[in-house]
Structure formats: structure tokens, C-alpha cells
Amino acid sequence: MAAVIPDPLDHHHHHAPSGLMRWLTTTNHKDIGTMYLIFSFVMFLSGGVMALTIRAELFQPGLQVVQPEFFNQLTTMHGLVMVFGAIMPAFVGFANWQIPLMIGASDMAFARMNNWSFWLLPPAAILLLGSFFVPGGATAAGWTLYAPLSVQMGMGMDFAIFAIHIMGLSSIMGAINIVVTILNMRAPGMAMMKMPLFCWTWLITAYLLIAVMPVLAGAVTMILTDRHFGTSFFNAAGGGDPVMYQHIFWFFGHPEVYIMILPAFGIVSQIIPAFARKPLFGYASMVYATASIAILSFVVWAHHMFATGMPAVGQLYFMYATMLIAVPTGVKVFNWVATMWRGSLSFEPPMLWATGFIFVFTIGGFTGLICAIAPIDIQIHDTYYVVAHFHYVLVAGSLFALFAGAYYWLPKWTGHMPSDRLGKLHFWCSLVFFNVTFFPMHFLGLAGMPRRIPDYALQFTDFNALATIGAFGFGLSQLIFLAVVVKCARGGKPAAAKPWDGAEGLEWTVPSPAPYHTFEEAPLVK
Amino acid sequence: MSETLERYFVPEPSRFPIFGSVALLLFGAGAALWVNQVKAGPWIFFLGIAILIYMLFGWFGQVVRESQGGKYGTRVDASFRWSMGWFIFSEVMFFAAFFGALFYVRVLTVPALSSGENEALLWQGYSGAWPNAGPRALDTAAVEPFTPMGAWGIPAINTLILLTSGATLTWAHYGLLKDKRGQLKLGLLLTILLGAIFLGFQAYEYVHAYGELNLRLDTGIYGSTFFMLTGFHGLHVTVGAIMLTVMLCRAVAGHFNSQHHFGFEAAAWYWHFVDVVWLILFVVVYWL
Numbered sequence: 001m002a003a004v005i006p007d008p009l010d011h012h013h014h015h016a017p018s019g020l021m022r023w024l025t026t027t028n029h030k031d032i033g034t035m036y037l038i039f040s041f042v043m044f045l046s047g048g049v050m051a052l053t054i055r056a057e058l059f060q061p062g063l064q065v066v067q068p069e070f071f072n073q074l075t076t077m078h079g080l081v082m083v084f085g086a087i088m089p090a091f092v093g094f095a096n097w098q099i100p101l102m103i104g105a106s107d108m109a110f111a112r113m114n115n116w117s118f119w120l121l122p123p124a125a126i127l128l129l130g131s132f133f134v135p136g137g138a139t140a141a142g143w144t145l146y147a148p149l150s151v152q153m154g155m156g157m158d159f160a161i162f163a164i165h166i167m168g169l170s171s172i173m174g175a176i177n178i179v180v181t182i183l184n185m186r187a188p189g190m191a192m193m194k195m196p197l198f199c200w201t202w203l204i205t206a207y208l209l210i211a212v213m214p215v216l217a218g219a220v221t222m223i224l225t226d227r228h229f230g231t232s233f234f235n236a237a238g239g240g241d242p243v244m245y246q247h248i249f250w251f252f253g254h255p256e257v258y259i260m261i262l263p264a265f266g267i268v269s270q271i272i273p274a275f276a277r278k279p280l281f282g283y284a285s286m287v288y289a290t291a292s293i294a295i296l297s298f299v300v301w302a303h304h305m306f307a308t309g310m311p312a313v314g315q316l317y318f319m320y321a322t323m324l325i326a327v328p329t330g331v332k333v334f335n336w337v338a339t340m341w342r343g344s345l346s347f348e349p350p351m352l353w354a355t356g357f358i359f360v361f362t363i364g365g366f367t368g369l370i371c372a373i374a375p376i377d378i379q380i381h382d383t384y385y386v387v388a389h390f391h392y393v394l395v396a397g398s399l400f401a402l403f404a405g406a407y408y409w410l411p412k413w414t415g416h417m418p419s420d421r422l423g424k425l426h427f428w429c430s431l432v433f434f435n436v437t438f439f440p441m442h443f444l445g446l447a448g449m450p451r452r453i454p455d456y457a458l459q460f461t462d463f464n465a466l467a468t469i470g471a472f473g474f475g476l477s478q479l480i481f482l483a484v485v486v487k488c489a490r491g492g493k494p495a496a497a498k499p500w501d502g503a504e505g506l507e508w509t510v511p512s513p514a515p516y517h518t519f520e521e522a523p524l525v526k
Numbered sequence: 527m528s529e530t531l532e533r534y535f536v537p538e539p540s541r542f543p544i545f546g547s548v549a550l551l552l553f554g555a556g557a558a559l560w561v562n563q564v565k566a567g568p569w570i571f572f573l574g575i576a577i578l579i580y581m582l583f584g585w586f587g588q589v590v591r592e593s594q595g596g597k598y599g600t601r602v603d604a605s606f607r608w609s610m611g612w613f614i615f616s617e618v619m620f621f622a623a624f625f626g627a628l629f630y631v632r633v634l635t636v637p638a639l640s641s642g643e644n645e646a647l648l649w650q651g652y653s654g655a656w657p658n659a660g661p662r663a664l665d666t667a668a669v670e671p672f673t674p675m676g677a678w679g680i681p682a683i684n685t686l687i688l689l690t691s692g693a694t695l696t697w698a699h700y701g702l703l704k705d706k707r708g709q710l711k712l713g714l715l716l717t718i719l720l721g722a723i724f725l726g727f728q729a730y731e732y733v734h735a736y737g738e739l740n741l742r743l744d745t746g747i748y749g750s751t752f753f754m755l756t757g758f759h760g761l762h763v764t765v766g767a768i769m770l771t772v773m774l775c776r777a778v779a780g781h782f783n784s785q786h787h788f789g790f791e792a793a794a795w796y797w798h799f800v801d802v803v804w805l806i807l808f809v810v811v812y813w814l
Contacts, residue, residue, distance in 0.1 A: 016539060017539055021539075022539070024541070024544045025539035025540055025541050025543075025544065026539055027536060027537050027538065027539055027540060105534070106533070106534050106536055107534070107536045109534075109605040109609070110605065110609065111536050111537050112537050112540045112542065112543060112585070113543075115540065115543040115544075116542075116543035116546055116547065119543050119544050119546075119547040120546075120547050120550060122547070123547050123548070123550055123551035123554070124554075126551060127551070127554050127555060127558070130555075155558065155559075155562045158557075158558035158561055158562060159554075159555070159558045161558070162553075162554030162555070162557055162558050163554065165554065166550050166551075166554055169550070172613075172616050175612075176608075176609050176612045176613060176616075177609075179608065179609075179612055180605045180608045180609050180612075183608055184601060184604050184605050184608060185534060185601070185605075210612050210615060210616045210619070211615070211616075211619050212619070213616070214616045214617065214619040214620035214622075214623065215619055215620070215622065215623045217620060217623075218620050218622075218623025218624055218627075219623060221754075222623075222624075222627065222754075224561070225743070225750070225754065227561070228561040229743055229744070230742075230743055230744025231743060231744065231749070231750035231753075231754065232659075232660055232744070232746050232747045232749075232750050233627055233747070233750055233751075235660070236635075236639060236660070236661070237660055237661055237662040238659065238660035238662060238744075238746040238747055238750070239631060239635065239636055239639065239658060239659065239660030239661065239746045239747030239748070240631060240635065240660070240746075240747045240750065241630070241631060241634070241635040244627060244630045244631065244634075244635060247626075247630065248623055248626065248627065251623075251626075520533065521533075
């Protein structure tokens with residue numbers, strides 16, 4: 001692979017504004033990627049503070065820290081902030097930084113719209129977080145915003161609805177940008193089946209986003225009109241149906257969980273071959289598995305609703321269809337392990353996170369299969385078992401992969417190596433505290449502790465206390481990551497163009513840190 | 527990939543996106559306050575709209591200038607085509623949510639509410655015959671009865687109008703392809719006029735529904751699905767007509783030639799999309 005490195009003092013620089021205006025007006029994918037990543041980390045910390053407040057309240061039975069109304073607001077906002085503010089924007093940040101570098105494009109296809117996609121997020125965050133301060137506080141309907149609760153909430157709900165509209169707009173524009181960039185801006189010779197897997201997973205994720213974000217917009221619009229304009233979509237007295245909200249929401253919501261995990265699969269699929277010093281095992285099957293997961297994600301939504309009184313035929317269909325997803329996911333896990341098999345493994349921080357991802361994500365995948373079994377789900381629905389399950393896939397899945405990716409590409413972004421020692425410390429603290437937090441929740445759920453409740457029966461005390469200790473440990477461990485990134489941005493051991501000897505791909509052909517403009521002349525991929 | 531050596535156009539830093547973000551912040555906050563009867567709400571809302579209009583004028587104006595300046599090569603053109611296609615797909619999915627709601631209530635909810643235990647214990651006498659305003663309308667003392675909107679009056683005429691507008695738009699496109707500028711402008715003008723007539727009829731139909739049929743947005747699930755589907759469609763017709771008006775102005779200003787006219791095509795795609803939505807709407811909302 002050969003790359004032409006342009007003169008860094010090229011014509012674009014004569015017009016570039018400086019200071020705050022640079023960041024407000026930028027059309028550079030690297031600037032925008034950086035802003036996405038910083039924004040998502042800020043949201044991650046604020047969602048984390050909400051989580052720790054929840055865990056502090058649950059340390060003991062009884063009410064100590066917050067009132068039940070505020071507790072419900074916290075669980076709702078923790079979910080919304082983490083899903084829409086932290087995980088999704090972080091993956092878009094990775095996409096912005098890496099996709100043009102990986103396919104040899106000069107920038108994203110629509111650089112101005114790319115800026116708008118990012119700058120819509122802070123207004124949405126202001127509306128969402130600001131809703132804590134309106135009369136009645138933030139919405140407390142749960143992040144799924146189920147009717148009729150969401151129809152009865154106060155003003156905070158309206159702020160959340162408009163925040164979701166704006167975030168949806170941002171996601172759709174971002175997704176269209178990614179699809180077009182990948183389809184139209186690949187360097188000569190970069191055939192689709194030669195593309196790095198991260199680009200493949202993002203291409204498929206972007207299709208999911210374009211397909212389901214408008215459906216969410218429709219769902220919350222119906223809530224808005226039910227609340228204020230007298231419609232009866234979710235009101236049985238008017239001929240509507242609150243369960244219909246759940247169907248529409250989960251038609252969005254299930255593809256949404258794959259939106260949050262497929263790019264993670266992509267990141268892990270980049271890292272494991274690099275540190276096993278072997279090509280990815282089963283590249284084509286990885287692509288097909290990703291596409292299969294995406295297609296299946298549209299036909300399994302009602303497994304979130306087994307307890308709503310669905311007909312048995314419906315339960316059977318959604319149960320079997322859901323279990324089918326384990327097949328392509330199993331293909332992926334198999335391929336990652338097969339890539340490591342007889343490889344020259346080394347465990348620098350990116351690889352530690354990627355390997356940790358496989359372990360803990362697979363546990364989350366297995367508990368997902370258990371939840372998929374309709375008769376068992378009737379027992380564990382809305383218990384802490386479900387909370388444990390989706391934190392195993394969202395924290396240990398998406399978040400661990402994000403950290404893996406951050407350690408992997410920080411040398412390219414900053415030009416310095418992240419601290420190996422702190423990176424490993426961050427990993428081991430996170431892994432241990434993560435399991436201390438969430439593993440006991442399986443037992444709590446099986447024993448019948450309901451989720452979204454600020455108080456609980458005495459027999460749940462020990463595991464809750466343990467989970468709270470783990471949560472605070474996990475939260476504090478993330479400050480190590482902040483320290484790593486700040487140190488790495490300020491200086492440190494200079495990174496070579498290709499700091500990981502087993503890494504493959506166009507992004508390692510440009511210097512570290514990557515120049516402001518890369519691949520203005522497309523490289524030739526052989 | 528013969529054109530890959532061509533440099534892809536990357537725009538200069540732009541102030542428009544941040545204007546758009548401020549506009550939508552004011553729009554969202556204003557709307558949320560307005561629906562909760564806070565006095566400042568509509569002011570903030572309309573300030574947001576005003577900034578949004580400024581932003582759209584500025585941004586699209588710049589895109590038009592860049593296009594006229596020849597900055598967009600064949601690859602940028604391809605990007606525009608992909609993106610407009612996927613944008614329309616996202617709009618399809620938005621309408622799918624509302625059509626899905628209509629199908630769900632008609633196939634599942636209303637039959638369930640009007641049969642078995644629901645009917646026997648909760649809402650005796652609720653037949654569920656479509657269209658209806660839900661079980662609470664059984665209490666005719668509290669809920670005045672309504673008359674459903676017929677399909678074969680204005681809606682049928684509107685169907686013909688929109689189908690004709692699709693034909694006139696294609697005729698305009700042929701004019702553009704054959705460099706017959708008069709045909710282009712006349713076709714566009716006819717299309718916009720037909721769109722305006724459609725919207726006029728639609729507005730008349732709404733007045734008629736509210737005034738004489740007692741059919742309102744709060745007329746149970748029938749009113750909800752009827753007005754939300756036709757309302758969002760009408761909004762999209764309005765947007766499409768604005769797009770076509772811009773294209774007419776550009777055609778008058780001498781923009782577009784038989785090779786480069788993606789702006790026109792994008793507006794035409796969008797117009798055909800609202801056309802198809804209307805056909806589905808006519809069948810499942812008005813007719814069946």
C-alpha cells in the first residue's frame with residue numbers, strides 16, 4: 001500500500017479560522033471526530049454520576065439519598081444519556097476519525113453536514129439535561145418512554161421528546177454521510193471485500209440508523225400529540241393501544257442495540273488480528289454475519305415484550321427468531337478466537353480490552369439467550385437479571401470495545417503512545433469492578449428483585465451493597481482513562497507511523513499524529 | 527472507477543451549521559415551553575424558525591453557488607445521488623411508523639377492544655366497525671358523533687391532481703434533457719400550481735371536517751390517524767413545492783443543463799415520493 005502524503009501547508013490552511021471558531025465552523029473529519037469523542041466522554045461521565053447516585057441509593061434498603069421521584073428521573077436519564085449521548089456519539093467519533101483514513105478518502109463525503117451532525121448534539125444534550133430543572137423535573141418514564149407513563153409526565157417529557165428529535169436528525173445525517181463516504185470515496189483498488197471490517201460494520205450500522213431513527217421520531221411524535229393535541233394513539237378509550245407504543249418503540253429499539261454493538265465488533269475485528277499478528281480469520285463470514293445480525297434485528301423486536309400478553313404463537317416466533325441471532329454472533333466470536341489461535345499474541349492495552357471484550361460480551365450474549373426463552377423471560381422480565389444482561393453487552397460490549405479502539409488509535413490521533421502501565425491498570429480495574437457491579441445483579445434478578453425501584457426487600461441487601469461498591473470502583477477507574485488521554489494528548493513517547501507491528505491498513509501509512517489533511521490524492525490499494 | 531483521480535471537493539469551514547444548531551435548540555425549547563403554556567414559548571419557537579430559514583437560505587445558496595462555480599465533479603454528484611436516495615428512505619420509514627400505527631389499531635387493537643371480555647366487561651356495545659372514535663364515543667352524551675371523510679370527493683380529485691403533477695414534472699425533466707427551456711419552466715410551473723391546488727383542497731377538506739363532519743384530531747383513533755397521516759403528507763407536499771419553486775427560480779436564472787441538474791432531480795425524486803405516499807394514503811386512509 002502506498003500513500004501520498006500532501007504538503008501540510010497546503011491551500012486549505014490560509015482560510016482556517018482559529019480558536020473557538022475553528023471548532024464551531026470546522027469541516028475537517030478529524031476535528032469533528034475529536035469533538036464527538038470529547039462530547040461522548042463528557043456525557044459518559046454525567047451519565048455515570050447518575051448511575052452512581054442510583055447505586056448509592058441502592059447501597060442499603062430504605063430511602064437514604066434521593067426521593068423515589070428523583071430516583072426514577074435518574075434511571076430514565078441515565079439510560080437516555082448513555083445510549084444517545086455517550087455510546088452512539090462515541091462510535092460516530094471513531095467513524096469520523098477512522099473511516100476516511102481507512103478507505104483512503106480525503107474527508108467525509110459531506111464535510112459541512114458532518115459539522116452539523118456533531119453540533120446538533122450539544123443542543124440536544126442541553127434540552128435533555130436541562131429538563132432536570134424545569135417544573136416537575138426530568139421525565140421519569142424509563143428510557144423506553146413507555147405510554148401511558150410518558151403521556152402523563154410533566155414538562156420534562158416534552159424536552160426529552162424534542163431532544164430525541166434533534167439527536168435523531170443528527171444520527172440520520174451522520175449515517176447518510178458514512179454510507180455515502182464508504183460507497184463513493186474509497187481509494188482506487190479498495191474493493192468492498194477488501195475494506196477493513198470496521199468500515200463494513202459501520203456501513204451496516206448506518207443502514208440500521210437510517211431505517212430506525214425515523215421510526216423513533218414517529219413514536220415520540222405520537223406521544224407528543226397524545227400529550228398535548230388530543231390524539232388517541234396510546235389510549236384505549238379512544239381506540240388506541242399503549243402496547244402499540246412498545247411495538248413501535250422496539251421496532252426502533254432492537255436494531256438500536258445492534259447499532260451500539262456492530263461498530264464494537266468492527267473495532268475488535270481490527271485489533272485482534274493486529275496483536276495476534278495474523279490476518280482476521282474468516283473475513284467474508286464476518287461481513288455476512290454482520291449483515292445477518294442487522295437483517296435479523298428487524299424481526300425480533302417483541303422479545304422485549306413477552307410479558308405484555310402476546311399470543312403464544314407470537315411468543316414462539318419471537319423466541320426462535322431471537323435465538324437465531326446467536327448463530328451469526330457465534331460465528332463472530334469463533335472467528336475472533338480462531339484469529340488468536342496459534343498467533344503471536346501480545347497483550348498491550350488495546351488487546352487486553354479486546355480480549356476482555358470477548359469474555360464479558362459473550363457472558364452478556366449467553367444471558368441474552370436465556371432472556372430470549374419466553375417462559376423464562378416471564379420470570380425475569382423487568383428484574384435485575386435484565387439489567388445485568390444489557391450492561392454486560394453495553395458496558396462490557398460497546399464500552400470495552402470503545403476503550404480498546406481508543407488505546408489502539410490514540411497514537412495515530414495524538415502522535416504519542418498512551419501509557420502502557422496506566423492502560424493496563426485501567427483495564428484490570430474496570431474488568432474486576434465491572435464484574436463486581438453487574439455479576440451479582442444476575443442473582444438479584446433471579447431472586448426476583450425488580451428494576452427501577454429505589455427500595456428493596458432485606459434479603460437483597462448483600463448483593464446490592466456489593467454492586468454499589470463495584471460501581472464506585474468502576475466509576476473511579478474511568479478517571480484513569482481520563483488521565484491516560486490527557487497525558488497522551490500533552491506528550492509522551494512519540495508514536496511511529498505504525499506503532500503496533502502487526503497492524504494493517506491505510507491509517508498506518510500516514511504519519512502519527514495524522515496530518516490535518518490526509519489522502520488528498522487518493523492512495524493506490526493493491 | 528475511472529474518475530478517481532479527480533479531487534473530491536471539501537468545503538471551507540462554514541458558519542451555517544452552528545446557526546442551524548442554535549435554531550433547532552430554540553425551536554425545540556420553544557416548542558416544549560409552548561405546549562406547556564409558557565408565554566415565552568412561541569417567541570423562542572419562532573425565533574428558532576427565523577434563524578433556521580436564514581440558515582437554509584445561506585447554506586443552500588452557497589451550495590448553489592458552488593455548483594454553478596463548477597466545484598462539484600462527477601463523484602460529488604454521485605454522493606448527492608446516494609444521499610438523497612437514503613434521505614428519502616428515512617422519510618419512508620417515518621411514514622411507516624404512522625402507517626404501522628394505523629394497521630396495528632385496525633387489525634389488532636380495535637377488534638380486540640370490541641370482542642370477548644373487553645366488550646363484555648368494559649365497553650358493552652362497542653362494535654369496532656371502522657371508522658370509529660374508540661369505545662369512549664359510545665357515550666354519545668359526552669362525545670358528539672362524527673361523519674367519516676369520504677374517498678370519492680375531494681380525495682379522489684386530489685389523487686388525480688397529484689398524479690398529473692407527476693406527469694408534468696416528468697415532462698419538465700424531458701424538456702431539460704432536450705434543452706427545451708420553455709418546456710422545463712412551464713412544466714415546473716404547472717407542477718407547482720397543481721401542488722398548490724392540492725394543498726388548497728386539502729385545507730378546504732380540513733375546514734369541512736372540523737366544521738361540518740365534526741371530525742377532529744381528537745376524534746379518537748380515526749381522527750388521530752387521519753389527521754396525522756394526511757397532515758404529515760401535506761407538510762411534505764409543502765416542502766416539495768418549496769423545493770420545486772426554488773428549482774423554477776434557478777431554471778429562470780439559467781441554471782441547469784442537460785448534463786448537470788441534480789438539484790432538479792432531487793426535487794423531482796422527492797415529489798414522486800410524496801406522490802407515492804399519497805397513493806397509499808388514499809387507499810388505506812380514505813378508501814378502505
